Amino acid sequence: MATLSPARTAAADVLSNVRRRGARTREVLRGSAPVARLTPADRALATRLALGPVRALGTIDALLDAHLRRGHLEPRVRDALRVSAFELLWLATPVPVALSQGVELARRAAPRSAGLANALLHRVAEEDAPALADARGRVEGRSCTASDIAFVAALPSWLADRLVVSLGTEGACRMALSAMEPPGAYVASNARLHDDAEAERLLSAAGLVPRATCLPGCLALSSAAGLAASGLVDAADVVPADMAAQVVAWLSSPAPSTRMLEVGQGRGTKSLLLESCALRRGGLARLSSAESEAFKVAVSRARMGRAGLGTAVTCTAFDGRLLGGRDLPPDLAGTFDSALVDAPCSGTGTLRRHPEIAWSLKEPAVRAGDQSLPALQLALLRAASQRVGAGGTLAYATCSELREEDEDIVAAFLATPEGARFSLVSPLATAAFAALPDEAQRLVATMLGPDGMLRTSRADGASAPLDGHFLAILVREA
Structure with missing residues (x-):
């Protein structure tokens, strides 16, 4: 029996709280004591494993349901499987790790669900992950359909169709290929309070590793983790944007x-x-x-x-x-x-x-x-x-x-x-x-x-x- 990683445990709990409360994922993450206690690396992983399954929710659920031959998934078991399916499909997690962690997450939610979780996740790994890789190849080669774009970007089919019309095939493909990446972390310095050099010094002192961009006042951060705790946003020294x-x-x-x-x-x-x-x-x-x-x-x-x-x-x-x-x-x-x-x-x-x-x-x-x-x-x-x-x-x-x-x-x-x-x-x-x-x-x-x-x-x-x-x-x- 594998030892559950604290990041995956925290992510599954966040997803359960989001579902029960109908809350925004980022709000639940900010208020999660287990997430706050994680190391910086584990906190980053937990954040990725909470936001990603919400972003890909409909796609993941459709795949799980297609493999479910009878019965239904208990809500907490589904939360656990969403985390591991996301890892198998959109992250570079080694397959054995994602499978074993997913089974243990499901077992933690409902002990009798381990066998079912193992079967479902193996089908995701053996059938859906290769299908997604093939679709991504077609999107990269711009020889794709709107269905390929919907799969790669984890979008409802109607929205993928509208994006192709709106952006053209090239623009929709570019969007799809970056759709599951974490967003960039940027702030603007408040020119009323500080010049750009002073804003950089404040961010550096908070351990946020700012980097100037070509746009005046726009600073890229290595990560947004720690920005809220720095107090710089509340004081309006910088503006997240x-x-x-x-x-x-x-x-x-x-x-x-x-x-x-x-x-x-x-x-x-x-x-x-x-x-x-x-x-x-x-x-x-x-x-x-x-x-x-x-x-x-x-x-x-x-x-x-x-x-x-x-x-x-x-x-x-x-x-x-x-x-x-x-x-x-x-x-x-x-x-x-x-x-x-x-x-x-x-x-x-x-x-x-x-x-x-x-x-x-x-x-x-x-x-x-x-x-x-x-x-x-x-x-x-x-x-x-x-x-x-x-x-x-x-x-x-x-x-x-x-x-x-x-x-x-x-x-x-x-x-x-x-x-x-x-x-x-x-x-x-x-x-x-x-x-x-x-x-x-x-x-x-x-x-x-x-x-x-x-x-x-x-x-x-x-x-x-x-x-x-x-x-x-x-x-x-x-």
């Missing part, structure tokens, strides 16, 4: 001393990034931010205070769809030099960072319809556009890879009465792009499509795959 999000913020950023409207503030991450970018371009802007959820507004307002931006950024609870009306809150009234609609979206560009999305997202949510995300996105864009002054810029951004939420929304907006006053311009023609150093300009240029719109997942030259963010820049006629 993928390099892709920082690129979008830079290209959308306001010129110093101008007035900017931000729609969809959330918890204030983009607000911090926008003002840091403005500072690096010469000085703070006057940022007026709207967010429909009051509790997020409270979080943002407190965060702006800690970041030294309490007087530069206003945070208002307001439904952005009403921005085209009258009797607006004072901070949202009048005209603005620029606006950013950071639209609520499916999050399909952040699947590696938010593993629950892939199997919780339903197709109707991203199809055109009165209650769909595209309907909300278009309404926000139309309303915000009415606050942009003559000659001003309007940026539309999502963290989605689906054209229904991206290019199609821009096209639909331009066909409206409000959109008729705007023209699409290349992000590479903006003053913000011109302010980037040469190496960053070269990287950003690889993200631009022939339609003049930007997808960060196209990046060629980044040290690691970036999250998938979309950006379109429009200018109002003078």
